[in-house]
Amino acid sequence: MSMLLRGTSISSKTESSGIDEEYGEKETLLDEILSLVEDEEKQKEKQKKEKETEENRGKEIRKRAMENLTPKKGDDDSNDATPSKRNSSGNIVGYLKEKNDAELIYRRQELEVRKQQLQLEEEKFKLEKQERILKLENDKQEKTLMFELLEKKCLGDRH
Template sequence: MDTGRKKQFRFSEQDDLKMLREVISRNPFKDRGKWLEISLALPMSVDARRVRERTVLLMEQRRKANSSSLKKSGVDEVYGEKEILLDEILDLANDEEEKKKDDKSKAIKEEVLCKDIRKRALDNLTPSISDENLKKMPKKSASVMSFLKEKAELERQSKEDELALRREQFNLEKERFEIEKQERLQKLEMEKQQSKLMFELFSKCLNK
């Protein structure tokens, strides 16, 4: 009797290899939208969710295998293409997780710094008048000039503080841009090295 349920696709060994190669190529751990691209690039009919779940399952199995092999001393593990691909995918996932932690820590530090800058600016903009100073404030008309002079000084100081705040914010943005630039360059260099190593490894396997 036909229940109308669609039969779930079962991955073969070759299907896994094709999927894992696409995962390494597109790195969905950095951009979740890449899971859809991977599913569309595969020759089998699977959606993004199925690809993600299958990849996560294989990663968990590989983690357990790695953990088990570490406990067995003197046992040489045989590495095939699938194991090599999974180990590289685990590295990609770990790198992105560490980067997210670093970005979160950096964002927290920047938020604290901005709050401190704003607080200092507001402190400088708000003059404090004690009771003693309040009693000493002139009451005659001759004191108007003194008052206007003090007001002008406060306005000048306010503008200087505002400019200082803008300079600090600009320097902060510039520093963050340089850090992100260096991180991008390092990432590109790592990807080039990984691609080179994978090419050399595949070449050796083909020549055997």
């Protein structure tokens, strides 16, 4: 394909030199392809520059962050660093205590919900049991009535 593109650029040079050739459909398409390839190369170069710029910005931000985190020599004495460590460990202990308290509260709530679910299941089971008992009683009563009816009919037919 690069040979075709090179041939196109040669044909465009010969046209500019005054040699008159017929400019056909093939040359038009090749010129369009050549311009698309050039546009794509420009786009890739632009994206590459943007990526480099973004990476440089990221590096600069990280560098500034690291500079802000590291203590500067001569600004603070070593005495100030020790209380800072104590404060941060106190903060950690406080955080851990809060986290533990939150977990305990969550677990208690979870247990309460589970307890309520079990109570609901137990009530449901009791209701279902009562329904089964009532159904059995109704079935028994119905069978008794049917039996009595059959007896009356059978006895009534015999007399």
